[in-house]
Amino acid sequence: MGIYLxxxxxxxxxxxxxxxxxxxxxxxGMFGVGGGFLITPLLIFxxxxxxxxxxxxxxxxxxxxxxxxxxxxxxxxxxxKLGGVLLAGGIVGSTGGVFVxxxxxxxxxxxxxxxxxxxxxxxxxxGLMLVESVNALRATRSGAxxxxxxxxQHNWIHRLPLKMRFRASxxxxxxxxxxxxxxxxxxxxxxxGVGGGFxxxxxxxxxLKVPTNVVIGTSLFQIIFTSAYTTLVHxxxxxxxxxxxxxxxxxxxxxxxxxxxxAGQKLRGEQLRALLAILVLAVAIRLAIDLxxxxxxxxxxxxxxxx
Amino acid sequence: xxxxxxxxxxxxxxSLAAASPAMAQTPPTENIQIGLSTDAVSITAGFSxxxxxxxxxxxxxxPLVARxxxxxxxxxxxxxxxxxxxxxxxRVLGIWVNLESETFExxxxxxxxxxxxxxxxxxxxxxYKQLSLGAxxxxxxxxxxxxxxxxIEEFTAALRxxxxxxxxxxxxxxxxxFLSQNLFRATVRxxxxxxxxxxxxxxxxxxxxxxxxxxxxxLEIRKSGFEQSIFRVAHDYxxxxxxxxxxxxxxxxxxxxxxxxxx
Numbered sequence: 001m002g003i004y005l006x007x008x009x010x011x012x013x014x015x016x017x018x019x020x021x022x023x024x025x026x027x028x029g030m031f032g033v034g035g036g037f038l039i040t041p042l043l044i045f046x047x048x049x050x051x052x053x054x055x056x057x058x059x060x061x062x063x064x065x066x067x068x069x070x071x072x073x074x075x076x077x078x079x080x081k082l083g084g085v086l087l088a089g090g091i092v093g094s095t096g097g098v099f100v101x102x103x104x105x106x107x108x109x110x111x112x113x114x115x116x117x118x119x120x121x122x123x124x125x126x127g128l129m130l131v132e133s134v135n136a137l138r139a140t141r142s143g144a145x146x147x148x149x150x151x152x153q154h155n156w157i158h159r160l161p162l163k164m165r166f167r168a169s170x171x172x173x174x175x176x177x178x179x180x181x182x183x184x185x186x187x188x189x190x191x192x193g194v195g196g197g198f199x200x201x202x203x204x205x206x207x208l209k210v211p212t213n214v215v216i217g218t219s220l221f222q223i224i225f226t227s228a229y230t231t232l233v234h235x236x237x238x239x240x241x242x243x244x245x246x247x248x249x250x251x252x253x254x255x256x257x258x259x260x261x262x263a264g265q266k267l268r269g270e271q272l273r274a275l276l277a278i279l280v281l282a283v284a285i286r287l288a289i290d291l292x293x294x295x296x297x298x299x300x301x302x303x304x305x306x307x
Numbered sequence: 308x309x310x311x312x313x314x315x316x317x318x319x320x321x322s323l324a325a326a327s328p329a330m331a332q333t334p335p336t337e338n339i340q341i342g343l344s345t346d347a348v349s350i351t352a353g354f355s356x357x358x359x360x361x362x363x364x365x366x367x368x369x370p371l372v373a374r375x376x377x378x379x380x381x382x383x384x385x386x387x388x389x390x391x392x393x394x395x396x397x398r399v400l401g402i403w404v405n406l407e408s409e410t411f412e413x414x415x416x417x418x419x420x421x422x423x424x425x426x427x428x429x430x431x432x433x434x435y436k437q438l439s440l441g442a443x444x445x446x447x448x449x450x451x452x453x454x455x456x457x458x459i460e461e462f463t464a465a466l467r468x469x470x471x472x473x474x475x476x477x478x479x480x481x482x483x484x485f486l487s488q489n490l491f492r493a494t495v496r497x498x499x500x501x502x503x504x505x506x507x508x509x510x511x512x513x514x515x516x517x518x519x520x521x522x523x524x525x526l527e528i529r530k531s532g533f534e535q536s537i538f539r540v541a542h543d544y545x546x547x548x549x550x551x552x553x554x555x556x557x558x559x560x561x562x563x564x565x566x567x568x569x570x
Contacts, residue, residue, distance in 0.1 A: 002355045004350060004354045004530075006533075006535075006537040010499065011354055011355045059552050059553070062553060062556035063556040063557070063559045063563065064560065065560070067560035067561065067563050070564050108394050108408060228557075231552055231553050232553060235541070235548050236549055239542055241541070241552050243548075243551070246556065247555060247559065250556055250559040254564065255563060291402045291403065292401055292402060294403070297469065297472070298395055298397075299394065299465035300393070300396070300469070301391055301393055301394075301470070302392050303389055303390070303391060
């Protein structure tokens with residue numbers, strides 16, 4: 001069944017979009033990520049203009065992360081204070097990102113920049129996670145007790161000033177890295193159409209040493225607001241949010257997310273991380289191939305005067 | 308004086324007499340008219356392209372020429388013109404990057420042609436050029452005319468090729484059919500991504516390869532009620548549209564959890 005998207009101005013198949021939403025929703029529920037890093041490239045592969053894929057991706061992420069955050073709130077695995085500080089940084093980063101987005105679009109380099117960012121970030125994060133989780137898996141298999149970080153162990157981040165106590169996370173750290181992390185993720189959110197969970201989750205675990213069970217809920221919490229803000233700014237400055245497209249993705253997404261969350265509970269932490277790492281790397285490789293392979297069309301048309 | 312006036316009257320009579328047999332010999336000139344059954348086409352949610360039928364008539368056709376099939380009709384549906392940037396990707400450090408670009412003013416967003424016969428069989432390439440008829444004869448005005456002619460030519464060709472590949476520039480040979488000596492029907496293709504706005508339908512009449520007459524009509528293509536409202540709101544009230552998009556997402560997330568809850 002075809003449907004005409006009012007903002008993207010093309011006809012698409014409803015079922016393809018619903019299935020896309022459901023599949024990504026399942027994975028996002030399972031791994032506690034918003035799924036934006038999968039939705040946006042998938043939409044681009046499906047010929048949705050990248051500018052619209054990014055803005056609409058951000059809109060879709062709100063639904064899945066809202067749904068996920070509700071589950072975590074009920075279980076008490078959500079640190080509102082930490083989420084709030086991350087969010088403050090996120091708003092600043094997101095505003096900057098939307099302006100860079102509009103500039104790149106005018107220069108005709110938006111698509112390239114989006115792809116490069118995806119490849120670099122997904123490749124790095126996926127690679128690091130894979131190495132770490134495989135090591136952890138090996139350690140458990142060989143019978144050795146998993147090397148858990150001790151709260152006494154500190155890295156350079158813990159020597160920064162302006163410390164703040166986050167009770168739910170059992171954490172006492174400087175707000176500088178928290179704000180910085182939030183800002184960086186806000187920037188990526190607006191340029192890549194992602195919530196940033198795939199960076200947030202490992203950063204909270206490895207850099208700030210937040211307990212894994214609190215990480216996902218807190219990450220989802222801040223993603224709701226960062227992507228809501230990104231959606232608003234894209235809607236007002238670029239008019240690239242397609243509600244029809246977003247709604248179809250969400251409808252499939254929220255259904256998939258609940259099943260994914262259930263499936264995720266059956267897996268161990270390091271198994272989950274290894275799978276997520278493989279998924280992230282796969283997307284990165286797919287996008288990297290597109291950068292190097294001779295495109296079928298060397299020429300592209302865009303309306304002039306679009307910002 | 309009287310003699311002179313008589314002479315004038317006589318000469319008038321003579322010239323009338325000379326003119327009337329001549330008028331009887333030249334047949335009345337042919338004319339072409341087209342009519343659209345509607346002046347607006349609405350694109351609805353299910354729109355995936357459509358065929359637009361345009362009816363037209365030939366006035367005063369020469370029965371002999373008509374019988375020999377030497378009348379040809381070309382119908383064009385031309386979309387609104389907008390400026391377009393054509394970009395070319397080149398390899399930089401192994402990565403394909405948009406490097407060169409060329410901007411063209413007033414490029415018709417869409418251009419669908421229907422003809423009685425293949426274009427090259429109807430008339431000379433030169434007369435197409437003069438009429439600027441056919442996608443390959445459309446003049447694309449470069450925004451920077453000082454760029455090298457080869458570059459402009461290359462990007463113009465690329466522009467036409469991309470437009471054709473996306474179905475926006477199309478040619479329907481045999482899309483114009485004569486239903487009788489006077490009546491013809493033209494079928495032009497509306498691509499799924501047909502631009503909204505004022506389109507112009509033009510019909511060109513050729514007789515034995517010679518251009519005779521042109522006729523045109525206007526057609527408004529717009530999004531139908533719901534899609535149009537969404538588009539309007541997104542552009543005119545973009546902040547409220549954004550708030551709506553966010554609320555819709557939260558509502559869907561919450562409802563989805565209620566319906567599909569697994570914990």
